Amino acid sequence: MDYQSQLASILFTLRHGAQCARLPGWDEDIANQVLTEAARFTAAEIDPLDGLTERAPLVLEEGRVKLPPHIVAAYRAYRDAGWPTLAGAEEHGGQHLPHVLASAVSEMLAGASLSFQLLIGLTAGAIRVITSSGTPEQRAAYLPRLVSGEWLSTMCLTEPQAGSDLGQTRTIARPQADGGYLLSGDKIFISGGDQNLTDNIVHLVLARTPGAAAGVKGLSLFLAPAVLPDGRRNAIACLRLEEKMGLHGSPTCQLAFDDAEARMLGGEGEGLARMFEMMNAARIEVGVQGVALAEVAAQRSRIYAAGRRQGKGGDGAGPVPLHRHADVRRMLLTQMALVEGCRALVYRVDVEHELGANQPLVDFLTPVCKAFASDSAVEAAQLAIQIHGGYGYLTEYRVEQILRDARITQIYEGANGIQAITLADRLLRMAGGAPREAFAREVEDAMEAAPPVARGALGDAKRHWEDASAALMSRSGAGAAAIDYLRLTGLLAAGAAWGRLEAAADQAPHPARTRAAAAFFREAMLPECGHLARRVVQGIDVGVHSDEVFNA
Structure with a gap:
């Protein structure tokens, strides 16, 4: 009853549904090789996780989330095999293959264990934002580590009073003399908000600066790493793990930012865009x-x-x-x-x-x-x-x-x-x-x-x-x-x-x-x-x- 990657159907869809031949440099032989290996990896390393995550609960100890050893081992195998680098830019250590191949791999991973896929799924979006909006220094500091899988990322939008209505965001970013900011506020429903898969987590946080316009026009976007460049842990704590209907192997966290050090990504008031x-x-x-x-x-x-x-067929025979x-x-x-x-x-x-x-x-x-x-x-x-x-x-x-x-x-x-x-x-x-x-x-x-x-x-x-x-x-x-x-x-x-x-x-x-x-x-x-x-x-x-x- 375990999941089987539908390699042939995926390749058929890429060819005739998505018409991937339109992509510059698309190579069907490479796509076949990559996805064949992805199917093998998924069956060997990820598929066994799904049932285990239902029985092995996540643990919150002293503000840190500990995932079961089998998830940690699977992530290391995933990272060491180079899967995070698939669609990354070559200048940051990536293989620069079409993103739709990474999506096909994500389908296999999610089919085998959505809890596992959710732990890694937000990083591709963070890479895109930092690539398009980051300074040269920010791109150099973050992108190679995100592309390699050395670090993972989160997206910190939701607050207790601000779900779909982000205009009610209250997290404050106070500017500092060195050009940085200190973030103060709580964020909830943060997928992978804390974990022990990677040594660092890059939090992308929506917040407003003092005196900013009301509503979404006053929001800015900030990079707040869990571990600072000098090795200190940032002032970001996981207050609780949510007990959920499903996705039992994925930590959904409430995070507290208590004067956490951060840098703005893009310009002031451009956060939502x-x-x-x-x-x-x-x-x-x-x-x-x-x-x-x-x-x-x-x-x-x-x-x-x-x-x-069960039951009889049209000819009266059965079961x-x-x-x-x-x-x-x-x-x-x-x-x-x-x-x-x-x-x-x-x-x-x-x-x-x-x-x-x-x-x-x-x-x-x-x-x-x-x-x-x-x-x-x-x-x-x-x-x-x-x-x-x-x-x-x-x-x-x-x-x-x-x-x-x-x-x-x-x-x-x-x-x-x-x-x-x-x-x-x-x-x-x-x-x-x-x-x-x-x-x-x-x-x-x-x-x-x-x-x-x-x-x-x-x-x-x-x-x-x-x-x-x-x-x-x-x-x-x-x-x-x-x-x-x-x-x-x-x-x-x-x-x-x-x-x-x-x-x-x-x-x-x-x-x-x-x-x-x-x-x-x-x-x-x-x-x-x-x-x-x-x-x-x-x-x-x-x-x-x-x-x-x-x-x-």
Whole structure:
């Protein structure tokens, strides 16, 4: 029942869904070699962690987090094998391979153990921010160590009173005579906020300087290492480890900054803009996590449904494998359709981000990748539990863990409701319509590549999306319709991804499975776009109710 890296499916998606040949210097032989070795490494070193992390709790001692020895050993193996360097710049010790390869490796790691992948997942975003916003001295001090995996990173945004509303951030950064700052405040829900995997942790912290403007305009971004250059520990303490529904092998910390020494990254008041580069990278990374978790759910479901015999078949003979029953087939096909469609969508956006030539499309699809893929992971996990029946509710088959681990992906890095508002109230309405038009062209390009039967279904879905888009733009705000619009856009984006995959089905690792999943998505899932569009056009005014309805 352990996870198996889907090497052949990933390579097929990179080739035909993401169309990685568009990347300068893309070498398919190198990609094959790298991912083949990544699959071997994941199976040998990371896959055994997942069950162990459920039983070996994390420990907080004297303000420091101690992870179980097996996680520490796995990270050292990961670092010593050079995996952190994959997409790093050569000048900082990296291999300078395409970032989408690192994303494919992340999918394998997250499928084997999301707790482990979450410990390392934020570092790539930190590297991007420091590369684009850091001074030469900051880049020289931090990037080689982050690229090598010698150090790991966090993203410190959330505070007890400031979750999605970062304008309420209270952490203060007081300037010092030497050009540095002293940070004071508390941050919560910090993934990997403390750990004993690395000798140092680079905290990227949002804070405001004295007298700064109110709201998000007054935020600046700071680098605060856990260990200072002279070897002293910085005044950063882990106050508590959160006890969570899932991700039991990943330390989620409350951190206290008590006059912690820091340096500003970028200019004063530029914090949110600088941090968004890391946040958007993290949102695509959550999309990768969603793909991985949906893949695990689909794998375990297929294995169980093929081996469990129950009930009679159409010929009256029995017992038969569960996958002979229509409702079970419906659930299995839903999982397959979500996995492959989301994988192609997320990797394609990753490639577009690296190409840098179509930023409006990347902007439009980043919240869709994050929300639609994480929603798909939860849906696939729910289906896995249902397919397993009573056994799915037990810990023995480890499908209930998928749901527990997946549920947070709909919340962190910007709750999916926030992603919906970003899409429907900002990106859709952006002056000039560049993001909206870029997505429309993306769908049209996919329709040209798709088989005729898929072209018609995509055309219908696109017209529903256009109707919904026009209705939203005619109003002052999307309101409660935003979440329906996001799912509508996600279904259309995944449908476009499927159009490219279906056109190349003969070259898929399992052509019959690819055709079956493509047909199911097209015939059973894409028509939901019409229902969603009608709901958006009609609108749901939840503002008409008085506060009395919602008061405690």
